[in-house]
Amino acid sequence: MNSSLREETNQWREKIMVHKDGALLLVDATSGQFLTIVSMPEGIIRAQFIRVGIHEGEHVQCLERLPGGTIVLKKNRQQIAIGHQLAEKISVLPFDEGEKP
Amino acid sequence: MSYDSDEMNLSHYEKHRHHDGSSRRREAGPKTIVLVGNPNVGKSLLFNALSGLNVEVSNYPGTTVELTKGVYGEYEVFDTPGIYSVSSFNDEEKAARDIILDADVILNVVDGMHLERDLFLTQQLIDMGRKIVVLVNFMDEVRSSKIEIQIDRLSRFLGVVVLPIVAVHREGFEELPSVISAAREGVQREELHSLLHAALKMVGSQAEALLVLEGDEFIAARHGVPPGKHRDEIYVKRRNRVNYIIEQVARDDSARVRFSDRLGKWAIRPLTGIPMLIAALYVAYLFIGKFVSQTVVDFTERQIGKQYWEPWIRSTVTAFLPATSWWNGILVGEFGVITMTTTYLLFLLLPLVTAFYIALSLMEDSGYLPRLATMVDRSLSVLGLNGRAVIPLILGFGCITSATVTTRLLGTEREKTIATAILQFAIPCSAQLAVIAALLAGAGVGPMAIYIVVMLSVLIALGTVLHRILPGESAPLLLDLPPMRLPRLNNVLRKTSMRTLHFMKEASGWFFLGALGVGIAQSTGALEVVQNLLVPLTTKWLQLPAAASTVFIMGIVRRDFGAAGLYQLPLTPMQITVALITITLFVPCIASLMVMMKERGMREGFVIWIGTWIVAFGLGGLVSQIVM
Numbered sequence: 001m002n003s004s005l006r007e008e009t010n011q012w013r014e015k016i017m018v019h020k021d022g023a024l025l026l027v028d029a030t031s032g033q034f035l036t037i038v039s040m041p042e043g044i045i046r047a048q049f050i051r052v053g054i055h056e057g058e059h060v061q062c063l064e065r066l067p068g069g070t071i072v073l074k075k076n077r078q079q080i081a082i083g084h085q086l087a088e089k090i091s092v093l094p095f096d097e098g099e100k101p
Numbered sequence: 102m103s104y105d106s107d108e109m110n111l112s113h114y115e116k117h118r119h120h121d122g123s124s125r126r127r128e129a130g131p132k133t134i135v136l137v138g139n140p141n142v143g144k145s146l147l148f149n150a151l152s153g154l155n156v157e158v159s160n161y162p163g164t165t166v167e168l169t170k171g172v173y174g175e176y177e178v179f180d181t182p183g184i185y186s187v188s189s190f191n192d193e194e195k196a197a198r199d200i201i202l203d204a205d206v207i208l209n210v211v212d213g214m215h216l217e218r219d220l221f222l223t224q225q226l227i228d229m230g231r232k233i234v235v236l237v238n239f240m241d242e243v244r245s246s247k248i249e250i251q252i253d254r255l256s257r258f259l260g261v262v263v264l265p266i267v268a269v270h271r272e273g274f275e276e277l278p279s280v281i282s283a284a285r286e287g288v289q290r291e292e293l294h295s296l297l298h299a300a301l302k303m304v305g306s307q308a309e310a311l312l313v314l315e316g317d318e319f320i321a322a323r324h325g326v327p328p329g330k331h332r333d334e335i336y337v338k339r340r341n342r343v344n345y346i347i348e349q350v351a352r353d354d355s356a357r358v359r360f361s362d363r364l365g366k367w368a369i370r371p372l373t374g375i376p377m378l379i380a381a382l383y384v385a386y387l388f389i390g391k392f393v394s395q396t397v398v399d400f401t402e403r404q405i406g407k408q409y410w411e412p413w414i415r416s417t418v419t420a421f422l423p424a425t426s427w428w429n430g431i432l433v434g435e436f437g438v439i440t441m442t443t444t445y446l447l448f449l450l451l452p453l454v455t456a457f458y459i460a461l462s463l464m465e466d467s468g469y470l471p472r473l474a475t476m477v478d479r480s481l482s483v484l485g486l487n488g489r490a491v492i493p494l495i496l497g498f499g500c501i502t503s504a505t506v507t508t509r510l511l512g513t514e515r516e517k518t519i520a521t522a523i524l525q526f527a528i529p530c531s532a533q534l535a536v537i538a539a540l541l542a543g544a545g546v547g548p549m550a551i552y553i554v555v556m557l558s559v560l561i562a563l564g565t566v567l568h569r570i571l572p573g574e575s576a577p578l579l580l581d582l583p584p585m586r587l588p589r590l591n592n593v594l595r596k597t598s599m600r601t602l603h604f605m606k607e608a609s610g611w612f613f614l615g616a617l618g619v620g621i622a623q624s625t626g627a628l629e630v631v632q633n634l635l636v637p638l639t640t641k642w643l644q645l646p647a648a649a650s651t652v653f654i655m656g657i658v659r660r661d662f663g664a665a666g667l668y669q670l671p672l673t674p675m676q677i678t679v680a681l682i683t684i685t686l687f688v689p690c691i692a693s694l695m696v697m698m699k700e701r702g703m704r705e706g707f708v709i710w711i712g713t714w715i716v717a718f719g720l721g722g723l724v725s726q727i728v729m
Binding site for chain 1: 185186188190340353474480482
């Protein structure tokens with residue numbers, strides 16, 4: 001990863017830490033965790049996520065977190081694989097199964 | 102938002118719906134049917150059923166996207182690339198978008214096992230005001246996995262005819278003529294209706310008005326209006342609408358975890374996924390490396406090619422052109438355009454490439470390929486690639502030329518460049534692999550280790566360096582993982598034949614040109630001059646016999662000629678290592694060079710080509726100086 005990207009990621013981290021208590025980056029989620037989407041990047045990627053029903057406020061499950069940060073999300077019956085660079089730009093809030101916020 | 106009155110709503114907007122007078126209609130051609138759907142939903146099986154054998158394949162203007170056109174009764178039928186929505190995010194979508202805008206009837210194929218994903222596109226087509234029929238495929242799997250889809254209710258919610266089918270068994274196909282004539286516009290949604298009112302004043306058709314509202318810059322520019330800012334809003338509402346419909350019409354009673362789900366998980370996790378990959382590659386090796394490249398190719402190349410085809414064509418041509426004439430040599434000589442190219446293309450490459458495409462289609466159809474891409478995504482990101490690049494890289498071990506064509510599926514130019522460079526430098530194709538394996542096995546463990554370490558280092562270094570120096574960013578992985586399922590044989594065969602045909606079409610002309618070039622270079626003595634120029638480099642720097650330079654030059658013609666030529670030379674184990682490193686890194690075969698020039702442009706292709714000369718001889722010599 002080049003330095004500007006790392007900088008950008010760190011800015012994201014800070015922003016999330018400040019604004020949302022308990023929120024984390026999707027890349028830091030653990031396998032099996034239930035998550036509410038807090039924020040997502042803008043642009044085409046965003047539209048592609050909305051297509052499958054993933055956007056702010058939606059509940060998803062982190063089906064897998066592979067070493068290195070590749071994430072597989074489950075939304076209803078759909079499974080989406082997300083590269084670590086992208087997972088670093090999405091912030092989420094974990095919740096326990098059964099007690100949807 | 103309430104949906105309660107949606108099932109068959111004949112309110113205000115139903116009565117005065119915005120009829121779609123496609124502004125871009127061709128004047129007066131035959132009516133068109135267009136097949137639209139997500140990737141791998143069985144569109145092409147339907148296309149074949151409708152159009153029979155009367156098929157025309159062309160490139161969509163300005164893109165590398167293939168369009169297939171056929172005839173069905175009074176209609177022209179178009180197959181389109183798989184898309185998740187009608188928009189302009191990539192070439193596939195742009196091509197599909199324009200055909201959809203021009204269509205009279207749209208057959209929207211959806212995967213019954215994947216309704217949640219597929220109905221988004223369906224709802225968008227309805228929102229566009231197009232006349233559609235929805236075909237729910239994979240109904241056999243739906244039934245056997247205890248999923249219930251109420252087809253009638255789905256039809257009422259959407260407001261269009263819905264036909265359940267099993268495309269591989271042609272189940273439901275007898276209904277096609279009647280449902281095609283019953284194609285109609287679906288139920289329009291109120292919230293969209295008011296938005297459309299405004300946009301329609303600026304843009305002629307409802308379909309294009311919707312795309313403008315959704316921020317489609319291309320359509321907006323076409324009408325000279327600014328792109329709308331409603332995409333997120335419309336998409337979210339559409340998504341919610343689809344989720345609501347599915348809740349109402351589909352029930353999933355399969356509470357138990359299916360074996361296929363478990364298998365899918367194993368394929369993604371490195372701990373289980375790597376052994377699975379090794380097993381898959383081993384089976385592929387038995388099929389391609391053992392059966393096809395030895396048994397089948399032995400028969401086609403040695404028997405049909407060398408014993409029947411070449412002598413026959415040689416004597417035929419010699420009857421018209423004397424054997425001593427220049428033209429005779431060019432056409433049917435050692436590197437004859439007719440003899441060598443045909444043998445090479447039809448009797449060696451065709452079986453090999455077909456075998457590779459069978460393996461690839463099996464992996465794709467089963468849902469394994471996207472999971473493999475997921476597993477390797479992180480590792481490939483070091484090289485500036487994402488998981489999808491695993492497809493051309495694997496294909497490269499079959500044929501660099503076909504793999505170079507496949508780099509098209511990568512998202513950005515920089516990824517295409519990186520993947521092409523890696524293919525051209527560091528991946529030995531199947532034609533070389535057998536010879537390399539045999540020579541290395543004879544040379545011992547040390548040389549084998551040196552060879553593998555050097556090749557891997559080159560691959561990693563090349564990707565890392567290009568990733569650093571090329572401008573821009575690579576696209577991150579964002580991949581839909583379809584359910585794991587048993588591959589469908591006729592689907593696999595159909596995909597294989599389409600891909601093989603495509604490859605032969607792309608590569609054949611270049612093979613002929615390449616062979617012609619080499620033939621002329623040989624007959625004019627240019628080849629010998631280059632060979633002689635390489636002699637000092639070969640003997641002093643690489644410390645190999647002078648004859649090895651001929652082997653390297655032969656490698657330009659055909660990579661396996663090159664590697665096979667090493668058999669005849671008396672070499673020490675370390676000399677074998679040096680020679681193999683050099684010849685693997687050295688220029689790819691003439692066909693892959695030509696295809697690379699076409700895909701990546703003359704300039705980039707030339708830089709990569711020169712690069713292979715420098716790296717091959719530079720690194721080969723370096724290893725030689727160190728180990729000998």
